[in-house]
Amino acid sequence: MHDIPDRSASRTPAEPGLRPVFFEKDGDAYLPTEACRSPWNLGATNGIAVAGLLMHALELVETPGVMLPAHLTLDILRRVPFAPTLAQSVVTRAGKSLQMVETHLIAGETPVARARLLRVREEPSPSLEAPMTWPAPEDAPRTPFLPPGLPLADLIETRMTAGDADATGPGTVWTRLNADLVAGVATSPIVHAAMLSDFGNGLTRAVDPRKWSFANVDISLHMVRRPVGEWLLADAQAMLQGVGVGLTDMTLCDREGPFGRAHQTLFIAAHR
Numbered sequence: 316m317h318d319i320p321d322r323s324a325s326r327t328p329a330e331p332g333l334r335p336v337f338f339e340k341d342g343d344a345y346l347p348t349e350a351c352r353s354p355w356n357l358g359a360t361n362g363i364a365v366a367g368l369l370m371h372a373l374e375l376v377e378t379p380g381v382m383l384p385a386h387l388t389l390d391i392l393r394r395v396p397f398a399p400t401l402a403q404s405v406v407t408r409a410g411k412s413l414q415m416v417e418t419h420l421i422a423g424e425t426p427v428a429r430a431r432l433l434r435v436r437e438e439p440s441p442s443l444e445a446p447m448t449w450p451a452p453e454d455a456p457r458t459p460f461l462p463p464g465l466p467l468a469d470l471i472e473t474r475m476t477a478g479d480a481d482a483t484g485p486g487t488v489w490t491r492l493n494a495d496l497v498a499g500v501a502t503s504p505i506v507h508a509a510m511l512s513d514f515g516n517g518l519t520r521a522v523d524p525r526k527w528s529f530a531n532v533d534i535s536l537h538m539v540r541r542p543v544g545e546w547l548l549a550d551a552q553a554m555l556q557g558v559g560v561g562l563t564d565m566t567l568c569d570r571e572g573p574f575g576r577a578h579q580t581l582f583i584a585a586h587r
Contacts (some may be wrong), residue, residue: 335470335494337364344399345497350466352397355530360395362513363467365420366534367496369430370509372402372418379411382434383541384505387512389534395420395427412436447572450476452489452546460488460518470494471510477550478518485552486518491545504542508567512536512577514549515563521553522561526586529561531579538567538575546570549577559583 338345351364366389373384401421408415414434419426455476461468462480472493478486490511496502512534522529548568555561561581566573 336498337470337494337496338368339498341399343401345402346399347397348466350470350494352466353395355528356394358394358397360397360400361467362391362531362534363471363510364496365389365391365395365428366513367502367506367510368400368402369418369420369428370432370506371496371500371502372404372420373416373430373432374503374505376404376406376416376418378414378434379409381437382414383437383538384432385435385538386433387430387509387534387536389428389430389509389512389536391428391532393425393427396422398422400427407431445573447568447570449487449548449550449568451570452491452548455489460486460490460514476548483520483522485550486520487548487550488514488518489546489548490514491547504544504547504569505538507547508538508542508575508577509534509536511547511549511567512565513579515551515553515565515577515579516561516581518549518551518565519553519563521555521563521581522583528584528586529581531563532582533580535578536567536575537577540574542567542569542574543571544569553581555581555583 337351347360351360353359353361404418407417416432418430420428455474458475460473460475460480470493472491474489476487492502496506516529516531549565551563551565553563561583563579565577567575
């Protein structure tokens with residue numbers, strides 16, 4: 316049994332005068348703040364925080380050279396509790412050209428989420444034009460995607476450029492982190508991109524949330540270059556064919572243009 320103090324329930328996103336955080340550290344344990352609490356289950360940690368924490372743990376694993384985190388796959392093995400959590404990482408494929416790293420989040424003795432990251436060496440190569448067709452964040456409406464009053468909305472600034480946060484259909488949003496994922500550690504654009512990859516199901520709302528739940532059970536993130544800057548955009552659409560499973564597809568951009576895509580498998584279930 317891992318000896319982890321359970322003090323997360325009393326944690327708040329930030330102390331006055333300090334930069335807000337999603338997680339605080341206590342030894343090797345990550346302690347979630349209220350911004351991590353899931354809207355699907357108040358005893359669980361939300362997918363945005365889970366994705367960010369897994370990518371943060373993966374970033375801590377050294378590379379043999381300059382490598383791009385080209386493909387992240389994330390699986391929710393079971394409910395990730397709103398509780399102290401450990402992250403355990405291992406290199407499963409070592410090499411100068413390719414590296415594979417796997418990370419598990421552990422609550423108590425139980426693995427609750429896992430991620431696999433494929434890193435590819437970075438070298439100069441030809442490029443294909445990928446123009447930026449969305450308005451800059453300064454030119455986007457100030458309409459928020461995350462409703463005011465949520466702890467999460469105080470930590471992530473959102474500006475919708477297309478779609479409606481209260482309606483079904485495609486949606487596009489700029490996001491900027493006003494917090495660090497982990498106390499005392501600057502959050503990289505790579506971690507930001509992983510967190511943004513969890514936005515798809517809420518951004519598209521493929522079904523009526525008054526009648527159906529539509530939680531994602533995984534994330535797949537592909538990147539062809541590193542995102543840069545504090546603002547990142549997700550343009551999302553959904554696919555649904557009436558058998559209880561959905562798919563979101565997101566194009567991810569920074570100010571310079573698209574840098575990757577992200578996908579989610581959705582578990583569609585009627586409210587009972």
